[in-house]
Amino acid sequence: MGYEVALFDLDLTLFDSELSERVALSASLNRYEIETSDHLLETYRCINSQLWSDFEKKAITLPKLRVERFQQLCDELNFQINAEELAEEYETNLGESGGLYYDAEKLLSNVKRKSKVGLITNGLESVQKARLSNFNLNKYFDAILISGECGMSKPDPSIFQASLDLLGHSQKDSVLMIGDSLTSDIAGAKNFGIDSCWYNPQGLDTPLAHSPTFIVNSLLEIDLLI
Numbered sequence: 001m002g003y004e005v006a007l008f009d010l011d012l013t014l015f016d017s018e019l020s021e022r023v024a025l026s027a028s029l030n031r032y033e034i035e036t037s038d039h040l041l042e043t044y045r046c047i048n049s050q051l052w053s054d055f056e057k058k059a060i061t062l063p064k065l066r067v068e069r070f071q072q073l074c075d076e077l078n079f080q081i082n083a084e085e086l087a088e089e090y091e092t093n094l095g096e097s098g099g100l101y102y103d104a105e106k107l108l109s110n111v112k113r114k115s116k117v118g119l120i121t122n123g124l125e126s127v128q129k130a131r132l133s134n135f136n137l138n139k140y141f142d143a144i145l146i147s148g149e150c151g152m153s154k155p156d157p158s159i160f161q162a163s164l165d166l167l168g169h170s171q172k173d174s175v176l177m178i179g180d181s182l183t184s185d186i187a188g189a190k191n192f193g194i195d196s197c198w199y200n201p202q203g204l205d206t207p208l209a210h211s212p213t214f215i216v217n218s219l220l221e222i223d224l225l226i
Contacts, residue, residue: 003195003226005169006111007160008141009179010121013101013199014108014219015131020098021045027097028089032081040077047072055122056155056184062148066091066124095130100137103219108140110223118143118163120177122184125149143167154181155188178222182210197222 011017025044026036034040048069054060060068070090071083111117119141121128125148132138143166147153152162160177164170175194179185182198187210189196198212199219206215216222 002174003115003176004171004174005116005118005164005167005176006222006226007118007120007163007175007177007194008108009154009177009181009185009199010119010128010131011123012180013178013185014104014137015135016098016101020094020131021048023097024090024093027093028086031089032079034079040073043076044069044073047076052122053183055153058156062124062153091124091127095127096134098131100135101219105140107219107223108137111226112140115226116142116167116169118145118167120145120154120159120163120188122147122153154184155191157188157192160188160192160194176213176226182207182212186210186212197225 008014022036022041025041029036051060051065051069055062055065067083067087070086073079074081074083074086108117117140123146125146128146128148132144138144143163145152145159145163145166147159150159150162152159164175169175172192172194176197177185177189177194178197178199180199186196186198190211195213197214197216198206199222200215201217203217206212214225
């Protein structure tokens with residue numbers, strides 16, 4: 001297709017953040033002698049997902065979110081734990097755990113040879129920077145924007161514009177956004193006026209409210225689009 005710029009999401013697109021959160025939550029609660037059961041993990045994920053959805057809608061700030069998810073978890077499961085302390089422990093573990101999806105590095109290496117590559121991620125600065133460093137990802141990106149650092153977030157068009165500014169690129173018709181989230185990545189790309197690729201490994205149906213330019217089920221399919 002000949003896109004000159006490829007903008008990637010990180011979590012659940014390139015990086016297995018579900019594995020990361022499971023390992024990090026288990027390690028964090030282990031110090032309180034609490035076992036991370038399937039029910040506990042699912043409870044956390046439901047709370048976390050709702051709060052991140054609120055964050056996309058600007059209904060909650062990131063500093064509030066990082067503690068609130070654990071306050072709600074402790075309230076729900078009657079844990080007598082300081083939510084702020086648990087959040088700090090979790091974030092440290094989160095940046096050190098997990099891993100890249102199979103073929104993620106191969107994809108990034110291939111795309112890097114053909115186009116400028118940017119990363120746009122909604123997340124905490126400390127966690128995302130630790131992941132990028134620990135898993136040797138910085139070398140693949142010409143521009144990196146983390147919502148917790150820059151104060152902007154997807155799906156707001158401003159973070160996409162900031163990315164293109166860093167890349168020194170102004171032609172929107174030669175930019176492709178790649179991500180797993182319909183509400184932040186795909187909706188954000190549409191809001192900004194650029195093409196989008198929905199990474200959909202589970203083969204989910206596309207809701208009528210969203211219209212990605214492309215849909216792929218594997219990472220290496222993305223290489224063929226750029």
